[in-house]
Amino acid sequence: MKLLTTSAPHVRTQDSTRKIMIDVLIALIPAVIASTYFFGLYALILAIIGVVSAELVELFIMRVLKKDKEFVPNGSAAVTGLLLALNVSVATPWWVLLIGVFFAIAIVKHVFGGLGQNTFNPALAGRVFLLVSFPSAMTTWYSPINKFFGVYPADIQTTATPLAVLKLQGFESAKSFSYIDLFFGNRGGSLGETSIILLLLGFSYLVVRGRIKVMVPASYIGSVLLFSWIFYMVDPSKYGSPLFHVLTGGLMLGALFMATDMVTSPMTIKGQAIFGVGCGLLTMVIRYFGGYPEGVSLSIIIMNALVPLIDRYTQPRIFGRRVA
Amino acid sequence: MTLLSFKGGVHPPEKKLTKNAEIKTAPLPQKVVVFMLQHAGAPAKPIVQVGQQVKTGQVIGEPQGTISAYVHSPITGTVTSVSKINSPVHGMAVEAITIERSSDDDWELLPAVDYERASREELLDVVKKAGIVGLGGAMFPTHVKFAPPKPVDTLIINGAECEPYLTIDHRVMLERSDEILLGIEITKKILGVKSVYIGIEYNKKDAIDLLEKKWAGKVQVVPLRTKYPQGAEKQLINAITGKEVPSGGLPSDIGIVVQNVSTMLAIKQAIVDRKPLIERGMTLSGECVKENGNWWVRIGTPISWIIENLGKGFVEGIEEVKVLMGGPMMGIPVSSLDTPLLKGNNGITVIQEQERISTNCIRCSYCVFACPMNLQPYLLDLLSRKKRYDEAAAIGLLDCIECGSCSYSCPANVEHVKSIKLAKKVYKALRGGKK
Numbered sequence: 001m002k003l004l005t006t007s008a009p010h011v012r013t014q015d016s017t018r019k020i021m022i023d024v025l026i027a028l029i030p031a032v033i034a035s036t037y038f039f040g041l042y043a044l045i046l047a048i049i050g051v052v053s054a055e056l057v058e059l060f061i062m063r064v065l066k067k068d069k070e071f072v073p074n075g076s077a078a079v080t081g082l083l084l085a086l087n088v089s090v091a092t093p094w095w096v097l098l099i100g101v102f103f104a105i106a107i108v109k110h111v112f113g114g115l116g117q118n119t120f121n122p123a124l125a126g127r128v129f130l131l132v133s134f135p136s137a138m139t140t141w142y143s144p145i146n147k148f149f150g151v152y153p154a155d156i157q158t159t160a161t162p163l164a165v166l167k168l169q170g171f172e173s174a175k176s177f178s179y180i181d182l183f184f185g186n187r188g189g190s191l192g193e194t195s196i197i198l199l200l201l202g203f204s205y206l207v208v209r210g211r212i213k214v215m216v217p218a219s220y221i222g223s224v225l226l227f228s229w230i231f232y233m234v235d236p237s238k239y240g241s242p243l244f245h246v247l248t249g250g251l252m253l254g255a256l257f258m259a260t261d262m263v264t265s266p267m268t269i270k271g272q273a274i275f276g277v278g279c280g281l282l283t284m285v286i287r288y289f290g291g292y293p294e295g296v297s298l299s300i301i302i303m304n305a306l307v308p309l310i311d312r313y314t315q316p317r318i319f320g321r322r323v324a
Numbered sequence: 325m326t327l328l329s330f331k332g333g334v335h336p337p338e339k340k341l342t343k344n345a346e347i348k349t350a351p352l353p354q355k356v357v358v359f360m361l362q363h364a365g366a367p368a369k370p371i372v373q374v375g376q377q378v379k380t381g382q383v384i385g386e387p388q389g390t391i392s393a394y395v396h397s398p399i400t401g402t403v404t405s406v407s408k409i410n411s412p413v414h415g416m417a418v419e420a421i422t423i424e425r426s427s428d429d430d431w432e433l434l435p436a437v438d439y440e441r442a443s444r445e446e447l448l449d450v451v452k453k454a455g456i457v458g459l460g461g462a463m464f465p466t467h468v469k470f471a472p473p474k475p476v477d478t479l480i481i482n483g484a485e486c487e488p489y490l491t492i493d494h495r496v497m498l499e500r501s502d503e504i505l506l507g508i509e510i511t512k513k514i515l516g517v518k519s520v521y522i523g524i525e526y527n528k529k530d531a532i533d534l535l536e537k538k539w540a541g542k543v544q545v546v547p548l549r550t551k552y553p554q555g556a557e558k559q560l561i562n563a564i565t566g567k568e569v570p571s572g573g574l575p576s577d578i579g580i581v582v583q584n585v586s587t588m589l590a591i592k593q594a595i596v597d598r599k600p601l602i603e604r605g606m607t608l609s610g611e612c613v614k615e616n617g618n619w620w621v622r623i624g625t626p627i628s629w630i631i632e633n634l635g636k637g638f639v640e641g642i643e644e645v646k647v648l649m650g651g652p653m654m655g656i657p658v659s660s661l662d663t664p665l666l667k668g669n670n671g672i673t674v675i676q677e678q679e680r681i682s683t684n685c686i687r688c689s690y691c692v693f694a695c696p697m698n699l700q701p702y703l704l705d706l707l708s709r710k711k712r713y714d715e716a717a718a719i720g721l722l723d724c725i726e727c728g729s730c731s732y733s734c735p736a737n738v739e740h741v742k743s744i745k746l747a748k749k750v751y752k753a754l755r756g757g758k759k
């Protein structure tokens with residue numbers, strides 16, 4: 001009989017990194033279904049390309065680093081690839097997505113040390129990289145075709161997103177988008193961002209499974225509501241209603257699935273609240289005063305950079321110690 | 325009903341396989357090995373020679389210094405060796421006395437004392453002579469704990485038993501409640517406290533009901549949420565009183581003394597029955613031993629003997645096994661089955677190793693929410709592994725109670741407790757014990 005003497009505790013949770021990642025993938029399935037319904041077959045193809053290519057790029061990197069022997073795929077790359085695919089327009093060529101995936105996995109994730117070591121959310125950094133490299137493909141939007149696995153006709157007209165309409169023509173014109181349509185996702189935009197209800201459905205799954213730092217989206221969305229309400233009170237015709245701001249753009253996708261990325265968000269409740277409010281404030285500043293109509297990606301990326309600082313100054317009071 | 329508890333913690337599978345098994349008295353072993361260090365503090369000094377005849381209950385080790393304890397012979401027989409053997413608890417060789425049994429028990433009892441009339445000092449003296457230490461696992465000499473540096477007004481009895489598998493405190497509460505109450509009365513007299521609480525996890529509902537009925541008006545029974553580490557001293561105090569033991573301080577700093585239920589039984593046995601601490605209740609449990617049960621076993625009985633005779637051996641077909649002194653959360657794995665039972669061993673748990681491959685931290689923050697001390701285990705682990713001990717100390721390295729909730733909850737199997745324990749030792753050595 002061999003006696004083992006590895007360290008305590010001798011029982012461990014049945015949980016694993018892979019199970020967490022699989023839960024996130026499951027939570028994104030409703031958004032994939034929505035994108036396939038609103039933007040057709042090509043949206044589904046992009047999602048599959050994102051997932052598969054991300055895992056392949058990660059395997060390739062592991063081989064280059066000579067770590068492939070002990071490497072067990074854990075699904076974190078798939079999550080990045082899928083999120084990136086949900087963050088592009090249906091007008092994006094497949095090879096542009098591939099470049100984005102490569103940048104996200106190889107540069108943003110593995111150059112910084114791989115899983116858990118990256119400062120920036122790889123999918124968001126990949127999106128911003130594509131936005132500056134392929135501005136036209138990334139900002140060309142088509143109206144929904146409302147048909148599963150549909151294919152766009154060759155002479156399809158482009159459309160403006162609700163936030164672009166708000167920015168260029170004011171809130172009176174943007175009111176042509178009904179809240180019902182915005183809630184269910186019947187509008188132009190990034191593939192996965194439009195259907196608020198299905199994003200919330202996936203998010204509630206993560207909440208039930210305890211997979212999410214709930215304080216992040218709560219404070220993010222809460223602060224967006226607050227700031228947009230203040231501006232709405234000042235000039236309703238120019239700034240748009242709080243509900244409009246929450247339902248449009250990438251806010252829900254960003255707040256529920258991107259800002260909550262475990263690796264790149266703070267560790268304590270207080271830190272998560274500060275992080276969320278920072279994201280909300282920056283998003284609204286960009287939407288109101290920036291050059292882009294939408295600012296979710298950039299604001300989360302900026303707040304990602306501040307996470308180590310936030311963690312440092314939000315350490316909880318240790319049991320038995322007075323408040324320092 | 326809202327159950328009291330503390331903030332943080334985890335809930336591992338309870339696995340209380342032996343909760344209905346009555347405590348049976350084990351037969352006397354042929355041989356015992358008695359460590360001279362079965363308590364916190366300085367080791368006892370052996371006062372017997374090889375070849376000497378000893379009686380059951382005879383003193384074989386005398387305390388050295390203030391924080392130390394008497395050690396008695398658990399059986400009647402002949403001393404066959406006095407030598408140093410490796411102690412898994414202390415991680416070093418410790419002096420131990422081996423005794424071969426020659427006959428049934430021939431007792432040498434403690435001095436008689438009438439607990440109703442005796443003074444506080446007389447009672448305390450018997451507690452000291454009985455070699456009683458904290459039986460919950462920490463093995464702090466009880467007579468030292470009974471002379472706290474600050475006046476105390478509250479006694480808390482620990483019946484939480486939050487470790488999976490272990491059921492001995494549960495059984496002791498069910499089967500020996502009158503004796504425990506007597507132990508509590510004696511302890512109250514020694515400490516001069518007014519209020520007494522007993523905290524019991526709600527998964528021991530039968531014990532809660534029984535004690536609420538039997539001890540009504542004497543001891544306040546407090547049902548607690550079933551959560552690990554509910555039985556950790558600081559967390560128990562916090563759950564029952566809402567108070568926090570100051571960082572680096574003792575429960576007596578806030579007027580409290582905590583005692584385990586089994587220790588209360590030992591007090592009664594010492595004062596009333598005049599028996600020193602040579603036997604204790606323990607749970608033998610786990611999937612890798614044939615028969616699980618609760619037993620009264622003599623201190624110093626080798627674990628191999630316990631597994632063979634009380635557990636009737638290991639389950640067949642298993643090649644690798646973990647034999648733990650204590651439960652699976654904080655238990656110490658033994659490297660040799662010759663290791664004897666110590667005063668603080670509330671159980672022997674025999675389980676299989678669960679696969680664990682440490683991978684990168686993904687900052688899920690599960691450890692932060694699991695930590696009952698409100699520390700940041702992920703950061704302590706990182707700083708400890710990078711040998712940045714001063715920074716680790718600044719964020720509470722020494723406040724860690726090593727409960728293992730962080731490593732238990734970690735999906736990436738990070739070994740926080742392992743690196744923190746090591747860092748604590750190195751930090752204390754580097755600083756010469758000074759803060």
